Amino acid sequence: MNSAPMFRKVALIGFGLIGGSIARGAKSLGLAGEIVTTARSESTRARVRELGIVDHVVESNAEAADGADLVILCIPVGACGDVAQEIAPHLKHGAIVSDVGSVKGAVVKAMAPYLPEDIHFVPAHPVAGTENSGPDSGFAELFINRWCILTPPEGTNAEATEKLAAFWRALGANVEIMTPEHHDLVLAVTSHLPHLIAYTIVSTAEELEGVTQSEVLKFSAGGFRDFTRIAASDPTMWRDVFLTNKDAVLEMLGEFQEDLSKLTRAIRRGDGDALFEHFTRTRAIRRGIVQIGQDEAAPDFGRRHKQLGKGAE
Numbered sequence: 001m002n003s004a005p006m007f008r009k010v011a012l013i014g015f016g017l018i019g020g021s022i023a024r025g026a027k028s029l030g031l032a033g034e035i036v037t038t039a040r041s042e043s044t045r046a047r048v049r050e051l052g053i054v055d056h057v058v059e060s061n062a063e064a065a066d067g068a069d070l071v072i073l074c075i076p077v078g079a080c081g082d083v084a085q086e087i088a089p090h091l092k093h094g095a096i097v098s099d100v101g102s103v104k105g106a107v108v109k110a111m112a113p114y115l116p117e118d119i120h121f122v123p124a125h126p127v128a129g130t131e132n133s134g135p136d137s138g139f140a141e142l143f144i145n146r147w148c149i150l151t152p153p154e155g156t157n158a159e160a161t162e163k164l165a166a167f168w169r170a171l172g173a174n175v176e177i178m179t180p181e182h183h184d185l186v187l188a189v190t191s192h193l194p195h196l197i198a199y200t201i202v203s204t205a206e207e208l209e210g211v212t213q214s215e216v217l218k219f220s221a222g223g224f225r226d227f228t229r230i231a232a233s234d235p236t237m238w239r240d241v242f243l244t245n246k247d248a249v250l251e252m253l254g255e256f257q258e259d260l261s262k263l264t265r266a267i268r269r270g271d272g273d274a275l276f277e278h279f280t281r282t283r284a285i286r287r288g289i290v291q292i293g294q295d296e297a298a299p300d301f302g303r304r305h306k307q308l309g310k311g312a313e
């Protein structure tokens with residue numbers, strides 16, 4: 001059985017992995033009276049119409065935002081400022097405007113100046129994704145048991161923040177609130193740096209002289225294969241992440257390079273104790289993360305999951 005709609009009209013600007021997943025989840029669970037979306041290219045809009053998930057696919061961002069109670073920008077971080085400027089005159093009084101960008105400080109800085117005072121701006125980042133993009137890549141269960149971080153600017157209406165938090169919880173996410181600056185520092189090490197390492201190592205392997213490309217492909221077992229998955233992530237999205245979270249990423253990269261130098265020295269010196277001690281510590285960290293994941297599994301996970309499954313039938 002579907003829940004009562006939380007919002008009368010939800011506008012999703014951009015219909016890729018994240019926009020498409022929100023649409024599928026919200027549709028299955030009946031979270032919106034009406035879902036309107038738009039995408040930049042006619043071919044994407046045509047594909048979204050064909051998929052038949054949303055109620056209306058419109059031609060422009062302004063048209064999508066017009067009269068919506070909740071507007072979510074599901075587009076690359078670098079495009080958020082321009083789109084905020086474009087939709088601002090069309091926003092309904094009291095509407096909640098949000099985004100899903102992987103970087104928060106730059107998004108707040110780019111969007112806030114354009115949003116009228118009667119709009120509730122509640123930036124968000126669902127920490128859930130895959131290496132795929134585009135209208136066919138989304139799925140309703142993407143956010144189940146994952147975190148969604150909200151970074152409302154100081155003075156944001158608490159009721160609006162709670163309404164958006166409830167929307168994300170309904171999609172299956174666990175919600176946490178923090179400042180954009182803290183978000184960007186944490187995500188620099190947990191998400192942005194790992195992607196940079198994956199992007200680096202895959203091209204390093206490809207450019208090696210003593211090892212052929214076919215050998216790399218043939219013998220890419222577990223570890224390297226995981227890196228190639230991450231390194232297949234969308235170039236536009238990740239270009240924007242590194243351009244807009246420059247300071248935090250550079251800070252974390254500095255720390256990483258120091259630690260890498262320590263391990264390099266241990267290998268060069270044949271210091272087995274240092275290597276063993278290091279790997280023992282990282283194994284404990286991994287086991288701790290897995291345990292936290294199990295402890296924090298939402299108690300009503302099964303129910304939500306079933307509900308999504310039913311709605312999608």
Ligand SMILES: NC(=O)c1ccc[n+]([C@@H]2O[C@H](COP(=O)([O-])OP(=O)(O)OC[C@H]3O[C@@H](n4cnc5c(N)ncnc54)[C@H](O)[C@@H]3O)[C@@H](O)[C@H]2O)c1
Binds near residue numbers: 015044100128135
């Ligand atoms: N992919 C992930 O794993 C992931 C996870 C969490 C958050 N995010 C964030 O979500 C956002 C969207 O990512 P995605 O993975 O859904 O991307 P995607 O490539 O699958 O979809 C992006 C959508 O944005 C539209 N778009 C692109 N440039 C635009 C522009 N200049 N103006 C208007 N629309 C534009 C595209 O037409 C498409 O509909 C990004 O900000 C990303 O940082 C991504």
Ligand SMILES: O=C(O)C(=O)C[C@]1(C(=O)O)C=C[C@@H](O)C=C1
Binds near residue numbers: 129
């Ligand atoms: O699993 C993946 O493919 C992801 O990279 C998802 C991932 C992440 O780093 O965890 C990537 C970027 C987003 O901002 C959030 C989630």
